[in-house]
């Protein structure tokens with residue numbers, strides 16, 4: 039692709055996260071948002087009128103437009119597969135929300151279709167583009183931890199869904215729950231920094247109402263070489279939301295707290311916060327996406343990786 043040509047994007051899904059990605063695409067000089075799509079006419083019309091853009095409630099009409107280079111898919115998980123398969127058939131580059139799909143089979147199909155479509159396929163894992171990620175990866179590469187002894191994820195929510203994230207699907211068992219919604223970020227992070235996760239052994243607790251998502255889970259797994267990975271998820275408990283990811287080593291401990299704060303400590307030292315530069319994570323992802331579409335080397339999470347993440351996710355959910 040011509041290095042100077044602006045990348046014309048269509049957006050499918052303008053909910054909580056879609057609106058954020060839409061604003062980031064608008065702000066990024068490599069991209070131009072050409073058309074908006076949402077199943078809610080009121081939502082898409084309002085956004086389109088505000089920004090003087092074309093709009094539709096039927097995503098298929100966007101796929102017919104030869105002027106669109108990239109499609110962003112920000113719809114609820116059970117619609118990823120159908121829409122993304124159509125996008126790939128139309129041979130458009132695609133940025134899809136996590137988790138890749140709503141089952142292992144769907145994710146496999148999407149990954150295979152993406153590999154043969156000859157387009158750029160990427161997922162939105164913003165933590166990968168945070169300064170916190172770069173800091174942890176750098177320290178690990180430098181041997182800060184010594185011998186890694188244990189990896190732990192604690193994800194505790196006073197309520198699920200969170201008060202700021204209310205929609206019709208996120209508290210449901212079919213496609214919602216904190217395991218599907220939050221854990222893929224950390225499955226990716228662990229894989230990217232430490233390698234694949236194997237031997238998952240999970241216990242998931244569900245409420246009596248079969249329509250509602252999990253309220254508790256704990257799981258053990260292993261990295262190659264046998265280092266244990268512990269997952270601890272809990273909701274509807276009296277405390278502030280606490281998402282803490284910690285890697286314990288023989289010489290150092292590294293902890294990522296609430297997505298953005300890295301704390302580090304040596305032997306018998308308290309964990310102290312590491313100062314980090316401010317980086318816009320979504321713009322960071324879009325830099326890489328633009329590079330890939332222009333044929334340059336880029337740091338993206340592709341659908342093959344998305345499928346592997348989905349496999350671990352499904353084994354955590356199966357219990």
Ligand SMILES: NC(=O)c1ccc[n+]([C@@H]2O[C@H](COP(=O)([O-])OP(=O)(O)OC[C@H]3O[C@@H](n4cnc5c(N)ncnc54)[C@H](O)[C@@H]3O)[C@@H](O)[C@H]2O)c1
Nearest residue numbers: 051052053054055056076077078112113115135136162205
């Ligand atoms: N990457 C991240 O950090 C991050 C954060 C939150 C959510 N997510 C993921 O993003 C996706 C969307 O989450 P959300 O919180 O924005 O959900 P949401 O319910 O707030 O928004 C989804 C939007 O998609 C629209 N929609 C549904 N079906 C559609 C269709 N067939 N065609 C067009 N529009 C359709 C809905 O009308 C709604 O506006 C989910 O997969 C979720 O897991 C990712």
